[in-house]
Amino acid sequence: MDISVNTESQKLLTAHRGIPSQAPENTLSGIRLAAQLGARWIELDTQLSKDRTPVVMHDETLDRTTSGSGLLREKTLDELRMLDTGEWYKPEYSGELFPVLEEVLEECKKLDLTLNLELKLYPACDPAALVERVIELIQENEFPLEKLLLSSFSRDALIRCRELMPQLRRGFISEEADFGLNGVLKEIDPYSIHLDHRVLTPEIARDIKGAGTVLAIWTMNEPEKAESFFNMGVDNIITDMIDQF
Incomplete structure (x- = not known):
């Protein structure tokens, strides 16, 4: 299959964590x-439960988006599945179950969505363990690779990938303008670079596109600014409000 980089701007939009402006995220x-x-x-986040099951959630703790509290990584899958992730x-x-990655992969296949899956790693997490379990699931699920992108702030995770x-x-x-493009290109050989839209400049965009890499920005929720970013060379805008674009 051909999953090579297309450096021509396709003006793509990605739904960030689903559509948190209208439904509970992840x-x-x-x-x-x-x-x-x-x-x-669609962009979603994955982490490991205490018993090494990849689940889908952004935060390190359960307090904001579930009926539970405490660190996600200290809970087993059975404990997580007892929580409500929608009533908040x-x-x-109400009654929305804590999603596991396996379910999300199946849903994305059914809906023909391309998945940008962020490997969400906090300081006490093991990048290699998360990558290994996620790749196991991808292979078991036979998820089409042309419909998948693994992204992360963690260089270690992407090197392991x-x-x-x-x-x-x-x-x-990266949320920083000076993230070391040459080092990232050498260590990770990325398909794409995802920058905080607030730090992107025409010069940075030119350097990233000049390296033959797809350029995405996050999290941009102002539709009136979309065209200026696309004109700068952005290929993909990650947004909470995809229905507004």
Whole structure:
């Protein structure tokens, strides 16, 4: 299969964590609604439970988006599945189960979504362990690689991805303008660079595109600014409000 870089701007949009402006983030309901509203790319976060099951959630702790509390990594899958991940958002989402990555992969296949899966790593987490378990699931699920991108702030995680499954697309995320492009290109050989839209300049965009790398920005929620970013060379805008673009 051909999953090579296309350096021509395709003006793509990615639904960030689903569509958190209308549904609880990182949930199956959010994925379905984003697809219903026209999303073709979706960005979600994955971490490991205490018993090494890849689950889908952004935060290090459970307090903000679930009925539980404490560190996610200290909970088993059975404990996580007892939590409600929707009622905090709106009563009509009460009963939303904590999603596991396996379910998300199946849902993305069913909805024909391209998945930007962020490997979410906090200081006490093991990058290699997360990468290994995620890749195991991808292979078991036979998820189409042309519909998948693994992204992360963690260079160690993306280097491990490259070692284990070099044909899998990798995206390096940074909130800093001076992230060391040459080092990232050498160590990770990324498909894409994902920058905080607030630090992007025409010069940085030119350097990234000149390296033959896809350029994405996050998290940009102002539709009136989209065209200026696309004109700068951005290929993909990651947004909470895909329905507004």
